[in-house]
Amino acid sequence: MRFNRLQIGFLTVALAMIPLGNAFAQYSSQVLARIAEDGVINVGHRESSVPFAYIGDDGEPIGFSIDLCLNIVEAVEDEIGMDVEINWVAVNPQTRIPLMANGTIDLECGSTTNKLSRQEQVDYAYTTFITGTKILTKRDSGINSVDDLAGKAIALAQGTTNERAIKAAIEQRNISDVSIQSVRDHSEGFLALETDRVDAYSTDDVLLFGLIDKARNPDDYAVVGEFLSYDPYALMVPKDDSDYRLLVNRTLVGLFSSGEFHEIYDKWFEPLSIPMSSMLQTAVDTQTFPE
Amino acid sequence: MEYNWDWSVLFQVPYFGWLISGIQWTLLVAGCAWVIAFLLGSLIGVSRTLRNPILRGIGAVYVEVFRGIPLLVQLFIWYFVVPELLPQDAGMWVKRELPQPEFTTAVICLGTYTAARVAEQVRSGLQSLSGDLSNAGRAIGLTERQNYLHIRLPVAYRIILPPLTSEFLTTFKNSSLALTIGVLELTAQSRQIENYTFHGFEAFTAATVIYLVITLSVVAIMRGVDRYLRIPTNAGGSS
Numbered sequence: 001m002r003f004n005r006l007q008i009g010f011l012t013v014a015l016a017m018i019p020l021g022n023a024f025a026q027y028s029s030q031v032l033a034r035i036a037e038d039g040v041i042n043v044g045h046r047e048s049s050v051p052f053a054y055i056g057d058d059g060e061p062i063g064f065s066i067d068l069c070l071n072i073v074e075a076v077e078d079e080i081g082m083d084v085e086i087n088w089v090a091v092n093p094q095t096r097i098p099l100m101a102n103g104t105i106d107l108e109c110g111s112t113t114n115k116l117s118r119q120e121q122v123d124y125a126y127t128t129f130i131t132g133t134k135i136l137t138k139r140d141s142g143i144n145s146v147d148d149l150a151g152k153a154i155a156l157a158q159g160t161t162n163e164r165a166i167k168a169a170i171e172q173r174n175i176s177d178v179s180i181q182s183v184r185d186h187s188e189g190f191l192a193l194e195t196d197r198v199d200a201y202s203t204d205d206v207l208l209f210g211l212i213d214k215a216r217n218p219d220d221y222a223v224v225g226e227f228l229s230y231d232p233y234a235l236m237v238p239k240d241d242s243d244y245r246l247l248v249n250r251t252l253v254g255l256f257s258s259g260e261f262h263e264i265y266d267k268w269f270e271p272l273s274i275p276m277s278s279m280l281q282t283a284v285d286t287q288t289f290p291e
Numbered sequence: 292m293e294y295n296w297d298w299s300v301l302f303q304v305p306y307f308g309w310l311i312s313g314i315q316w317t318l319l320v321a322g323c324a325w326v327i328a329f330l331l332g333s334l335i336g337v338s339r340t341l342r343n344p345i346l347r348g349i350g351a352v353y354v355e356v357f358r359g360i361p362l363l364v365q366l367f368i369w370y371f372v373v374p375e376l377l378p379q380d381a382g383m384w385v386k387r388e389l390p391q392p393e394f395t396t397a398v399i400c401l402g403t404y405t406a407a408r409v410a411e412q413v414r415s416g417l418q419s420l421s422g423d424l425s426n427a428g429r430a431i432g433l434t435e436r437q438n439y440l441h442i443r444l445p446v447a448y449r450i451i452l453p454p455l456t457s458e459f460l461t462t463f464k465n466s467s468l469a470l471t472i473g474v475l476e477l478t479a480q481s482r483q484i485e486n487y488t489f490h491g492f493e494a495f496t497a498a499t500v501i502y503l504v505i506t507l508s509v510v511a512i513m514r515g516v517d518r519y520l521r522i523p524t525n526a527g528g529s530s
Contacts, residue, residue: 094482098491101294120295121489153387158470158479159486181393182473191371197386 027080029243031106036080043069044091044099044236046110048187050210051268052129052233053110061088064268065109068128068235068255072107075251092185093159097121100236107248108236111207113161123241124234125248126287128261129206130280132227133165136193136208137200138220145225146173152199153179155189162203165229186211193221204231209272232283256288300488301497313480314501320397320466320476325459327402332409337439339414350410357407362400363468369400370472397469405462412454416447449520456513460506477501 027033035041045061046053056062077084089105096112099105101121114124135154137143143152146169156163163182170178181198183189189201190211201208205223212221235252237245255261261284265276300306339350357365370393374382389395420443428438448455470479481498485491 094486097489098485101489101491118489158473158482164487182475182479184471195371195375195386196383197371197374197392 027243029241029247031238031241031244032076032080032247035076035084035106036082039082040085040087041073041076041107042087042089042105043073044089044096044105044108044110045069046092046096047090048185049111049207050214051272052207054210061090061109063109064264065111065128065233065235067264067267068252068261069107069109071255071260072235072248072251075247075254079247093157096236100238103238106238106244110236111204111233112236113204113231114234115161119239121239123237123239123245125237125245126252127232127234127283128252129233130277130283131204131206131231131233133162133202133229133231134205134208134223134227135166135200135202135225136190136211136221136223138193139222140220141199143200143224146170146228147175149178149200150175151177153181153197154200154202155181155183155192155198156202157185157189158182160203161229161231166202169228190215202228206269206272206274209274213272253287253289253291256284294492295490296493297490298493300484300490301493306484306488306494309475309480309484310477310497310501313475313477313498314505316394316474316476317463317466317505320394320401320469320474321463323398324401324405324466325462327398328405328409328458328462331403331406333413333444335406335410336413336417337444339410340417350414354407354410357404358411362404362465363471365404366397366400366468366472370396393469393473396472397466397474401462401465401469405458405465408458408461409455412451412458413444413447416451417443419450420446446522449522452513452517452520456510456517459513460509463505463509464502 027036045066047055047061049063049065051063052065053061053063073084073086089099091099091105091108091110096108096110097118100108111129112118112124114127118124135143135146135149141152142148146166149170154166156166167180169175179198181192183192183201186201186203186207189203192198193201194215201211205227208223212218212223215221235248237248252261255264262276269276301310335350335353338346339354341347360368374385376382377385386392424442424446425438428442433441466476467478469476470482473479475483477498481494482491484494488494
């Protein structure tokens, strides 16, 4: 059999492509394969979830969840053996699930409650924070619990678990004449409270402390009432990619067992005087699975 | 893409009711805003064709201010900033006592914004009329006011009907921005269905279809109106 030069050229190119194809095929994880191909990881982040994920003074996203995510990005780099570029994608409560479901983001770092109904569309890593719904109000408003909302106005962020928790509590306890203002995000809810458009704003306890901390007159505000919901936060990952989720979880377990998780926690929560709750401590201990 | 499609959520209780209520709010916001836009826009448009330099100046400033600021920013200003600029009591009244504060604010904002755009069309319609028409009016003894009301404006409206139609359509589409201040119109309700069921793609597909149905119906109605009102010698709508 004789080949002319052109045929040899084609053959060489065809042979050269075989190992390349294999290089991508070595990841059974679709997400990792895509990251290895593009060299880019798309990380979704919130913009005003203090101290989990918010825009810092230099315009870059910072926070507790962001620090956890940076560790995960490092683990991804180690796994695929190359540096990857982080493409930050701002998300809000309305967009975070669809953007994860349609593959726009590979990881969400914010303050997202792990819920079974959400798990129909997305997956979650291990729980990294535990909180619940409370009410933020001005000290002189006379509101001490959800029962005092009768005849008052409260702002609730669209699409949050807190919106549903408060509405459910109002319905359950038959509290009459509560005016509910729907707002887009925490900052807008706080603005409504600050300008007296509403008497109260509600979201997760820890986020309320974050809002107070950033307020102009922190002493005017108080977080009141008992917990109205149980909200375990977790980083969100795409559905049906257990290899990628394992990588994320293994990184988290590494942080749990090395004590780095506690360092990151103290870095962000000590300034807000929120020590680690015994519930979260227990969650960390029980989620520290052996290798 | 990993996504579980389930169209049945759209017809479940209470989500179906939410969509219906969303349609009602969308129609209400757009309808009320259009009434303001049409009346105010006509006034401003007429004022820009008058000889009085003060009225012309007011009209010009109005159009440039309301046309030049993004609608989303205007909505935010009306809702959060304007009540703070009012005297304390009036501000508190707007924030607490005003019936349906977010709806009222959205209607005023969308109405005044669209009015600036309607004004430009009314002005161009009036300016496209030949001077003979006004002279004829004066010759039969009409005052300037009667001239506008009975001759110039009716003819101008007929000429600008096509661009007015698209302005009307834009009002429906712009009404979706009202969700940012908490009006639970069609887009907001779709989002809410997404939040409760995590079936956002189905909810937004439904919203897309409903918006199309609304706008296509408006187009059909306006086409009928256009055919009915068309000036016989003026088939294309231009002179």
